[in-house]
Amino acid sequence: MLHKLIRRKPERQNQSLAERISHTKKDQIPEHIAIIMDGNGRWAKKRALPRVAGHHEGMKTVRKITRLANDLGVGALTVYAFSTENWKRPKLEVDFIMRLPEEFLGTYLPELIEQNVRVVMMGENDTLPRHTQEAVRKAMEATKNNTGLILNFALNYGSRAEIAQAMQKIAQLVEEGSLSSSEVTEDLISQHLMTCELPEPDLLIRTSGEVRLSNFMLWQLAYTEFWFTETLWPDFDENCLLDAVESYQNRNRRYGGLKGEESN
Secondary structure, eight states: HHHHHHEEOOOOTTTOOHHHHHSSSSSOOSSSSEEOOHHHHHHOOOOOTTHHHHHHHHHHHHHHEEEEEHHHHHHEHHHHHHHHGGGGGGGGHHHHHHHHHHHHHHHHHHHHHHHTEEEEEEEEESSSOOHHHHHHHHHHHHHHHSSSEEEEEEEEOOOOOOOHHHHHHEEEEEETTSSSSSGGGHHHHHHHTTTTTTTTOOOOEETTTTTOOSSSTTTTTTTTTEEESSSGGGOOOOOHHHHHHHHHTTSSOOOTSGGGGGGG
């Protein structure tokens, strides 16, 4: 069953990237794409390089995919950059990853501004290194009035903790008497999550052949379409993103109900 979930490289009939983009159904572009960027370490190991080399190469992939997502008209792109569990990795690797937002945003911020991209972040900001916090803060401030693609970095993020924090805030409101327990609804919980200003993801992409969620957006992914690929994140290119979008566009999203002739 799992092999049916993992997408291998399809036949693209020798189409150029420009041709593929032009043939994409513009009225069926996912409003929000979320990506679990996996496989940086394995990419480096295959080339006898240190793991950090894979993370650095993966940073370049973020740039490529952000640019194409913006060109396609995607509203929001969430990239899982660092989980709350990733602190368990070797200190050298963690320290390197914590420098990547500074390098990425320092290098590509002018390009993001030119493309009208707005940078936001979700995660436990207070426990990040000061230089990481400052890099993200500057980018968010510089792009806050942009109206194009929202590039959302999930940085020091864990979904279970996010849900727990939302419930704590709601419990506090109930305790204060400003909210009754009967008023606690799914919508109210969503309004207290870190993604409250974003639509729920339409499409989740995970690279490297893994088929688990890894504590990522567990609440928000209830009706999201999943697309898995064996491609390692540093090798994930524009054609891979188009493969995922085309797969999404060929699906029948029912949200638990029936559509068209199926309801007869």
